[in-house]
Amino acid sequence: MIIVTGLIYLNGVSWAHGVSYEMVETSPAITFRSAFSSGEPIAYGEIMIYSPENSEVEYQNGRTDKNGVFSFLPDQKGIWKIEVNGGLGHKLMFDVEVSADGKDNHAQINKKGLLQSSQTVRAALGLSLLFNLALAALYLPARKKLKKG
Numbered sequence: 001m002i003i004v005t006g007l008i009y010l011n012g013v014s015w016a017h018g019v020s021y022e023m024v025e026t027s028p029a030i031t032f033r034s035a036f037s038s039g040e041p042i043a044y045g046e047i048m049i050y051s052p053e054n055s056e057v058e059y060q061n062g063r064t065d066k067n068g069v070f071s072f073l074p075d076q077k078g079i080w081k082i083e084v085n086g087g088l089g090h091k092l093m094f095d096v097e098v099s100a101d102g103k104d105n106h107a108q109i110n111k112k113g114l115l116q117s118s119q120t121v122r123a124a125l126g127l128s129l130l131f132n133l134a135l136a137a138l139y140l141p142a143r144k145k146l147k148k149g
Contacts, residue, residue, distance in 0.1 A: 019092040021084065024069070030096055031071040034064060034084045041068030042086040052078025074098045 018037030023030075034042040043066045051059040053076070064070045064084070074080055077098050084092040 019084070019086055019090050021092060021094060023096070029071045029073045030080070030098070031069065032082070032096075034068045034070070034086070034092060036086065036090065041066070042084060042090070042092075043068055045087070046085040048083040050081040050083075052076060052080060055081055
């Protein structure tokens with residue numbers, strides 16, 4: 001029973017490492033909401049916005065509000081790169097394409113958040129955890145037998 005409780009707890013902890021975002025309609029400004037995979041907002045997360053013409057120096061930087069929301073007003077068309085840092089390795093990077101009329105197309109061209117709420121990654125982590133626990137359960141008794149014998 002303790003092992004099952006531990007597995008459920010650890011599985012919840014591993015899911016908390018994912019980050020995601022959703023676009024919010026507010027043209028001409030680009031507005032998005034960022035959150036951890038648990039649904040908790042990335043409150044006061046560091047933001048860096050890069051313009052289409054310069055991906056080295058940020059166009060704008062700042063922090064999300066307490067609800068994980070941030071807005072900026074692009075001054076040209078093209079693909080804008082957005083980075084959200086929630087701390088402790090929780091980083092989200094995605095692109096937004098702005099059309100000639102200034103409205104965003106909500107393009108998710110290059111979404112690269114750590115453990116981006118992917119069911120496949122979650123399943124693989126869960127299976128890996130179970131496999132490693134089973135391996136440890138088999139290894140420890142065998143090790144004790146070798147020391148005695």
